[in-house]
Amino acid sequence: MLEYKELYVGGRWAAPASDRRIRVVSPHSEQPLGSTPEATEQDVDRAVEAACRAFDDGPWSRADPAERLAAVQRFAAAYLARQEELAELISTEMGAPLWFSHVGQVGATAMALEAFVEAADGYPWEERRVGSFGSPVVVRREPAGVVGVITPxxxxxxxTLAKLVPALLAGCTVVLKPAPETPASGLVLGEILDEAGLPEGVVSVLPAGREVGEHLVTHPGVDKVAFTGSTAAGRRIAALCGHDLRRVTLELGGKSAAIVLDDADPGEVAQGLQMASLMNSGQACIAQSRILAPRARYAEVVDAIAAMVDGLTVGDPLxxxxxxxxMVARRQQERVGSYIELGEQEGARLVVGGPGMPDGLDTGWYVRPTVFADVDNGMRIAREEIFGPVLCVIPYDGEDEAVRIANDSEYGLAGTVWTADVEHGVDVARRVRTGTVGINQYLLDxxxxxxxxxxxxxxxxxGPEGIDGYVELKSVALPMG
Structure with missing residues (x-):
């Protein structure tokens, strides 16, 4: 059973302020797996107070960057030592297929930790410039302060570690609120932080729901908020932070387009999209859920994608x-199912999948992996983030129209271009208004x-830009001469 009795408050295990509990239920069996404490506003107050005290009076924010880097390296070593256990925990708790937990959950986290260590090693924490009047200027990058981190x-x-690690490297203190669907995955990080030996007050871990998250976002002791989640929640957080001019980083939703050019091999595209579109059972903000295919080869692309999806095995994530x-929860199963029904109502052609449970499964929050063809980009299934294994194949005439359709979205998180000519693919990628684009694959770098x-x-x-979000720039002008 996944059981925790205490919260990780200010770098120490402590009794929660109330007896509220979060039940952990298996998405596969629908049976209870255990429970954890549910943090309250009072727990947030204690954690922020400890974080403020540690930042203002403790050694962490004033430590040499090399000392903070050494602490993060200790954390990374402790994390790597538990990779197998952590992958199984995530799959058990939220239903990620175990292959993906090894590769895209824990494996990717380990790689990101290593990359942050490398970025911090050469980061320009302090530099000297020649000022406008010839006198030297010291440009410092100082920690932003207390950071409230809210993760999905x-x-x-x-x-979580995409936010926690650069914040720690910068010298910030952190109050982390993991999602109530994965409270044990959050609290196990407290155990690993303990092993790393960070000073008291530097990190707290408080699993809780949206109301407690809003209390953290609006707490006067918090200097910056870092959030990943839905665009709707991001808009709310941005508005709250804007009122107080609080720094904020938001990584939100996506409806990414995979542009299949007419020289691409449909079979190879389908195999590449198996990962790019359906990683984590489609529960990924970067999923390539809109597949744009040239009309002259549309049937080939649809058939290849349909064959790939139809051949996928669905079942016990372990x-x-x-x-x-x-899916992570019954509500998510119902949400994805409602979009599948909506796609049929909108007139899209169901090629693979459809409403209902996959064959051979009568328990668990499963949906059928589904492919729709003859999709118009104005349909809701093409415009709204479904967050499940549902793919829309949209026809286009000419590359200009493909780019227009790709850009005709409120989102702009990720994308791909599939082609036999990589350099031409890069030219197309330059025209797509999205933060990351992969050529013939999608992998985060x-x-x-x-x-x-x-x-x-x-x-x-x-990258170094990830650390930039947790520092404030200060210029110190020295006397002339």
Missing amino acids: WNVPHFV DMANYIGP FNSPFGGFKASGIGREF
Whole structure:
């Protein structure tokens, strides 16, 4: 059973302020797995107070960057030592297929940790310039302060450490609120932080729901908020932070387009989209859920994608043979199912999948992996983020129209171009208004900035730019002569 009795408050395990509990339920069996404390506003107050005290009076914010880097390296070593256990925990708690938990949950987190260590090693924490009047100027990058971090359930460690690690490297203190769907995955990070030996007050971990998250966002002791989640929630957080001029980083939703050019091999495209479109059972903001195919080769592309999706195994996420697992919760199962029904009502042609449970499964929050053809980009299934294994294949006439359709979205997080001519693919990618684009694949590069245009967010994560979001710039002008 996944049981925690205490919260991680100010770098110490402590009794929660109330007896409220979060029940952890298996998305596969629908049976209870355990429970954790549910943090309250009082717990947030304690954590922020400890974070403020540690930032203002403790050694962390004033430590040499090399000392903070050493602490993050200790954390990384402790995390790597538990990779197998952590992958199984995430799959058990939120239903990610175990193959993906190894590769895209824990494996990607380990790679991101390594990349942040490399970025911090050469980061310009302080530099000297020649000022306008010939006198020297010291430009410093100082920690932004107390950071409130709010993370989703779909990739709980990867998304968390994309914020926690650069904040720590910068010298910030952090109050982390994991999603209530993955409270144990959040609290296990407290155990690993303990092993890393960070000073008291530097990090707190408080699983809770939206109301407690809003209390954290509006707390006067918080200097910056870092959030990943839905665009609707991001708009609310942006408005709250804007009122107080609080710094904010938002990584939000997506409805990414995969542009298949007419020289691409449909079979190879389908195999590449198996990962790019259906990673984590489609519960990924970067999923390539709109597939744009040239009309002259439209039938070939639809058939190849349909054959790929129809061949995927669906079932117990702890079975490595299964490519697709359950949705995280019943509400998500119902949400995805409602979009499948909506697609049929809108007039899209159902090619594979459809409403109802996959064959052979009578329990668990599963949906059928589904492919729609003859989709118009104005349909809701092509415009709204479904967050499940549902793909829309949209025809286009000419590359100009393909780019127009790709850009005709409120989102701009990710995208791909599929072609036999890589350089031409790069030319097309330059015209797509989205934060990241892959050519013949989609993989996040942890040495490069990641984030979105338009309603997909504000700010960037990873690379040196990921650290930039947690520092304030200060100029110190020295006397002339």
